[in-house]
Amino acid sequence: MTRNILMPVRTVAEWGGVHEWTVDAAQSLLSAGHTVTFVGQGVVFEERARATGADFITVDWGDWKSSAEQVAGDPRARAADLIFAHAPHARMLGLELSRRLGTELYVMIHGAYHDYMYTWSHHATGFLAASPSLVHFTHRFGRVEPWKVSLVPNAAPRAAFDLPLRTLDERTSDGVGRVVTAARLARDKLSQIEPTLQTIATCAQLRPDLRWQLDVYGDGPERDSFERAYRTGLRALPNARVEFHGWIEPHEVPLKMNDSVVGIAAGMTGVRTIASGALCVGVGARSFVGVQQGQNLRAGLWSNFGDHGTMRFTATDLQDDLRAYLDTARYDDAVRDAREILRRTNSQEVVDGAMLSALQC
DSSP states (O other): OOOEEEEEBOOSSSSOHHHHHHHHHHHHHHHTTOEEEEEEOOHHHHHHHHHTTOEEEEOOGGGHHHHHHHHHTSHHHHTOSEEEEESHHHHHHHHHHHHHHOOEEEEEEOSSOOTTGGGTGGGOSEEEESSHHHHHHHHHTSOOOGGGEEEOOOOBOHHHHTSOOOOHHHHTTTSEEEEEEESOOSGGGGGGHHHHHHHHHHHHHHOTTSEEEEEEEBOOTTHHHHHHHHHHHTTTOTTEEEEEEEOOOGGGHHHHHHHOSEEEEOHHHHHHHHHTTOEEEEEOSSOEEEESSHHHHHHHHHHTTTTSOOSSOOOOOHHHHHHHHTSHHHHHHHHHHHHHHHHHHHBHHHHHHHHHHHTTO
16 A cells, blocks of 8 residues: 655754654655655755655744644645654644644654653554664653554664675774764763763773774764863873764765774664674763673663663673773674674664554555
8 A cells, every 4th residue: 555654854953863764764665655745844854855756845843833734735745644753843743734634643752752742642543663762661651552652773774784894903904093973963962972082092092003083973063062072082192183074974974984993873873883893882862881792782772872771771891891892803703793683673674664564554
């Protein structure tokens, strides 16, 4: 059955993980024969959304109630038989459109915000959650019926999993060891600063024969805070420097991680760091889950690499783990094993199947 899908999407940034998730979702839905119309705002987002072949309705999220009137009268919205909303403001608009148009509503939960779900969840057909911790959160704190909630995790494309696995020696053959972050430089990412500085300081101490570079990809309202912290923190390390690169195209992130020794990441970037074959340190908005091996990896996958919180879990010591895994043989085995674990659960094809099933498309 072909579905006409209206997809409201709103986050505070011009571009970020939620936007990327929805663009990937649109590609999957379109490939399966459905139609997709985004509802959103922002030049970059609209450009990348339209590049999938989807349509786009522009709204002003600062006045979503007036936008609801506009969208409800749009023939593309009136033709929709499924609304798939992402993030609270988009959920508000989606719920209002569902009431006006009688269209069934699905809500994607990307973060640990209860959004007063218990006051409106009975109006939604289903919920999709981006991590097992969010499934738990939606049940316990959102008070949503458990049978309504499906797990649809973040994914990495096949191209990331198919990148060559580079040994530690190959990654540092030019005399440079790279530590990479790729994220919105926003308040919820400030928790990455201290583990990042600890990581590059430990690496510089363990391998003084290398020059160490911290590559920061992304931008956002807290860029000045990141710049001050990183430049101040690296002054005492004669063999380390930092460079801020700004935004890059989404498909370039796995390539940068594939060149790195360590990636500091949460959310979608965590999945893509491991898929690309780099050692990942998971640190998100709500918790630090450490070097992604063993129980740390189990907690990372459960919590979206620390973005959604972990209960009764303490990561192993970061410095001790880096000392262990910067041994060439252990490093090469570790990145290979973690990649194969995620290939089974977080490859784009697996996640696409979970989404299509949850939406009954």
